[in-house]
């Protein structure tokens with residue numbers, strides 16, 4: 001179905017394929033066809049495609065099924081001549097708390113590489129129609145990246161953006177802050193302590209991705225970062241980081 005939707009615009013030219021496109025377009029008018037998102041058209045002229053991430057118990061963690069449905073909904077809205085802009089939102093508590101850690105916990109490097117894990121995650125940035133993120137609550141890791149892939153971000157007062165992957169033994173995880181003069185050095189040391197408590201191996205990989213990005217095109221940089229992300233799944237620290245999250249305890253990284 002996802003493939004049919006992606007090709008909807010071109011398939012419209014083919015009478016043989018028309019029923020497939022029509023059934024794709026019904027996905028939001030009939031409701032209930034998606035498991036992880038709510039999809040409708042909003043605005044006085046029904047010209048705004050509206051997608052709400054809907055896994056409240058998991059704080060909208062971006063599981064594979066949700067990302068496939070998001071792609072599918074974007075495909076349908078792109079093929080819909082009435083739709084002029086798309087809004088993606090979550091709940092009051094969470095836009096999205098990142099990629100689904102429980103789904104990733106036991107993945108190996110081989111699983112990531114062979115399955116080209118995250119291959120379709122760039123779909124939002126490829127949208128031909130303007131996409132607006134309406135962010136309330138947590139926008140962490142992949143949730144933060146999802147918001148950044150949109151063209152415009154509107155944030156609620158309590159929105160919290162962050163890249164905490166380093167706490168899980170994977171990349172990235174860089175944060176910047178502004179402090180009063182007299183607190184700056186001690187806060188910088190505290191920051192250093194926090195970084196040093198994470199996997200030194202994975203921190204080095206995060207730095208490698210950031211540094212390499214300066215020398216590359218955006219597409220090359222994204223590709224390199226994805227491959228390094230896959231490589232973290234070959235480390236013991238990624239297993240420890242994600243297992244610690246699932247077991248609700250502090251991770252103990254061995255730099256291995």
Ligand SMILES: CC(C)=CC(=O)SCCNC(=O)CCNC(=O)[C@H](O)C(C)(C)COP(=O)(O)OP(=O)(O)OC[C@H]1O[C@@H](n2cnc3c(N)ncnc32)[C@H](O)[C@@H]1OP(=O)(O)O
Nearest residue numbers: 057058059061097098099100101102138140141142164165
């Ligand atoms: C982009 C790529 C490639 C990678 C990533 O995105 S890695 C993930 C990055 N995100 C994080 O590390 C955030 C993880 N979540 C948290 O730190 C916390 O859940 C919180 C700070 C967002 C909220 O904490 P709070 O104490 O308010 O709530 P919890 O009890 O921790 O969570 C409620 C419920 O949601 C489940 N949950 C939350 N985040 C995820 C996630 N990313 N993946 C899977 N599940 C998640 C959490 O386990 C809990 O469910 P259970 O009670 O059933 O365990």
